[in-house]
Amino acid sequence: MTRKVQCPVASTLDLVGDRWTLLVVRDLLRGRSRFSELRETVEGIPPAILANRLKSLEAAGVVQRRQYQDRPPRFAYQLTAKGHALGVVVGAMATWGEQYADSDLALVDGECGHGIRVVYHCPTCARRSPRRRVRIVDSLRHEV
Amino acid sequence: MTRKVQCPVASTLDLVGDRWTLLVVRDLLRGRSRFSELRETVEGIPPAILANRLKSLEAAGVVQRRQYQDRPPRFAYQLTAKGHALGVVVGAMATWGEQYADSDLALVDGECGHGIRVVYHCPTCARRSPRRRVRIVDSLRHEV
DNA sequence: CGGGGTCAGTTCAAGAGTTGAACTCAGTGC
């Protein structure tokens, strides 16, 4: 069901625009990697959906399925670089959700260990704008 | 269908975790405000879905429905502050999607007019980390 | 005064996706 659009938001939503996919990504970011771990931590996901989503994510190059032992064949799912980049989306949702709901999860910098936020950043002005009003325009080339 | 969870990602997804809602928010951010405008610009959305989503968003306090004339009653939908804050999520998807798909949309700072990105930011270190590895942990209070 | 057009939706049948429960199958520990 690929929509033939150019909007990056729409193409992102083609992959992760459902109730479950980003919860799976969230738990992969949390360090879960095995099917059964994900089934336990992704709140009430039916195994059929989990299997289906992991397949889509693998097909999209977002996760990688690795067999980590073969006597009883066992698999681990890990995020690729592309998948780790999706952390910004999950993080943005966490940042937003934290303002409007109680939370037991936090987004933490892998290096300094501090809680972090997802914010706007203008590379031209080198200016960060956590709550800036932002517009979405049809293109930078033919500005609306 | 409220999930009784505390994860901010999950509660955000309860509201916007479907194929359409964030496309509607995107176009509200783009300055569209009337039903017919949204129907035209949200790629192929069925009017029943659009009406339904606008109702949910209004109930969630993300948009506000204003009657802007009453001879023929006409309505405009506008984002509240809460809704504008969702721009970070849409922006994160745009940022991610732009790296993996061609784009005709751009995220623009409302003030300086430059194209902007959505990035991680650590308020403690005052350090911005566009591609930093990030972890999601169970809580900052009782660290995992 | 009648016809066509716009806007903001609603209605409805058909189809697609989701849910929950149960089941499979291989291997392992006891």
Next chain:
DNA sequence: GCACTGAGTTCAACTCTTGAACTGACCCCG
């Protein structure tokens, strides 16, 4: 041999989504 674990698959019931058509209020035009 037997229960258990991990990694899924299968299936029927249910719900949600899709697309197309329709409504109804109001305008403008001749």
